[in-house]
């Protein structure tokens with residue numbers, strides 16, 4: 181076993197021999213990887229929490245996933261909580277789905293299975309997360325990222341970040357720009373905002389504020405004065421980002 185200083189970014193998991201364990205550094209805690217190649221070929225990777233001591237995730241990869249695994253493991257390490265106990269995550273799976281950026285909109289609600297898991301799919305990839313910390317991300321070419329996030333310190337935001345990072349690697353190119361348009365700010369009383377004066381539309385002394393934010397799974401976002409404007413901006417962003425093909 182070597183406590184190497186190799187950065188995970190440049191790791192090639194296929195060069196490990198049977199039962200060889202390697203340690204990699206990330207911007208956060210270290211990640212240890214062990215390959216089993218004798219009977220069937222797979223890699224087990226343990227991601228440490230921010231303090232470098234507790235195990236925050238145990239993940240499994242098969243050969244098809246070796247090229248993309250280092251990038252995802254680095255993202256898991258980045259999102260990992262500072263400490264990790266052996267309990268299930270505190271994250272609500274519905275909230276994970278609501279926070280995930282690599283997801284279509286939630287117009288049809290968020291169906292939960294009887295085991296409490298929540299799943300969704302985007303072009304080229306799908307995700308499922310379970311309350312006990314299990315996570316499964318699948319690319320349509322057969323690549324799988326699977327394993328378990330460990331510790332109650334995994335909250336909705338952290339689990340969503342892990343799912344997003346994996347789906348971003350596995351998805352089809354057109355899914356890298358999934359836009360959503362939020363709700364307008366809505367009716368408010370000018371006095372609540374310390375304003376005096378005229379509003380364009382009045383309803384019982386209230387003024388309408390159409391300010392709406394549009395977001396994209398790539399991180400782009402814009403806030404404009406109307407929901408219609410936000411929808412237009414999202415459409416334009418999608419067209420520009422995907423090379424001009426109208427949606």
Ligand SMILES: [Zn+2]
Pocket residue numbers: 356357358396397398399400417421
């Ligand atoms: Zn985008």
